[in-house]
Amino acid sequence: MTAAAEIPSSVEAFIRDLPKVELHVHLEGSMQPATLLELARKHGVDDLPDTIEAIADYYEFRDFPHFIDVYINSVRTLRDESDFALLTRDVARRLAAQNVRYAEVHLSLYNHLLRGVPAQVVFAGVEHGRIEAEREHGIRLRWIPDFPGDYGVEAGERTLEAVLAHGPASVVGLGIGGIEVDRDPFADVYARARANGLHSLPHAGENGGPGRVWSAIRVLGAERIGHGIDSMKDPELVAYLRETQLPLDVSPTSNLRTRAVEAIGDHPLPRMVEEGLMVTLNSDDPPMFGTDLTNEYRTAYRIGLGLDDLAGLARNGVTASFLDDAAKRELTAEIDALVARS
Structure with missing residues (x-):
């Protein structure tokens, strides 16, 4: 495996210049330590770490449930x-600095509703920030409100009601995350979401086995799968994903930090690419996992992917997004032009 310092400068330049799309990043999980400190002090939240160094230690996760606990505390x-x-x-500023042109951002809406923060406040805030960011940085943002599946069907129903009542036009779909539980009970929630024009974008197969992915596909009508790395444990599922080109939003460093994989060299991303699956590359919860999207491209290179593979991941992100066709053609042409120059 190539050490970080040994990545050739030409590869660094290629990754830097590559037009990128981010399809699996959580707004709240993207909170930088300095922002967490600022907001904690503003609101008198005094049971969180109170220095940058202490937050770095706070972000050392024992396992996935521990990560969820830290995430909820930060929210x-x-x-x-x-x-x-x-x-x-x-x-948005940090994404734009990485040449990310478009992002579909997960929004932990239910966690805010549960704390008594109205959906109107959440949506008004993120829309204000989105409009300013698009004007200042040229990046386009869209929202995927989600809820934790381990909180039950009521959480899904309440989240969907809030989205249908108050969600802006920039909402593109409905997500489900949290501790990975059976997806079947959420069939009615997702049927109603789809009937109201929302895309089905569930997490599945991060650490719950390939059966969760099948459930997301067959029961929730998934149009993209968040993570989905456990799909590789089921040859029939791999064949289905190859044939249908159903996108899988993969986040290697996240999987390492939550212990979904034991070592980055064990990550199935290279095999997923070799199998011809529609894989996109994403950062999930960047500061919590000590990464960003640029670093995920470096990581993909370190574990065996070449420049053509990296360009393929970038193209897949464009294809799997809900950008309009003209924007997709434009971004894909930019990626192709970079490859030609390189």
Whole structure:
């Protein structure tokens, strides 16, 4: 495996210049330590780490449930419209600096509703931040409100009701995350979401086995799968995914940090690409996992993917997005032009 310092400068330049799309990144999980400190002090949240160094230790996760606990604790610092706008602007600025042109951002709506923060406040804040970011940086953002499946069907129903009542036009789909539980009970929630024009974008197969992916496909009508790395444990599922080109949004460093894989060299991403699956590359919860999308491309290179593969991942991101056809053609042409120059 190539060490980080040994990546050739030509590869670094290629990754830097590659037009990118981010399809699996969580707004709240993108909160930088400095922002967490600022909001904690603003609202008097005094049971969180109070230095940058302490937050770095706080982000050392024992396992996936521990990560969820830390995530929920951090979310408590988001309380008013200006908080959500501040976070959105910061996340968009950091994405744009990596040459990310478009992002579909997961929004932990149910966690805010549960804390008594109205959906109107959440959406007003993120929309304010989105509009400012698009004007200042040229990046386009769209929203995927989600809920934790381990909180039950009521969480899905309440989230969907809030989206249908207050969601702006920039909402593109409905997500489900949290501790990975059976997806079958959420069939009615997703049927109603799809009937109202929302795309089905569930997490599945991160650490719950290939059966969760089958459930997301057959029961929830999934149009993309968040993570989906456990699909590789089922040859029939691999064949189905290859044939249908159903996109899988993969986040290697996230899978390492939550212990879904034991070592980055064990990650199935190279095999997924070799099998001809429609894989996109994403950062998930960047500061919590000590990464960003640029680093995920470096990681993909380190574990065996070449420049053509990296360009293929970028093209897949464009294809799997909900951008309009003209924007997809334009971005794909930019990627192809970079490959030709390289």
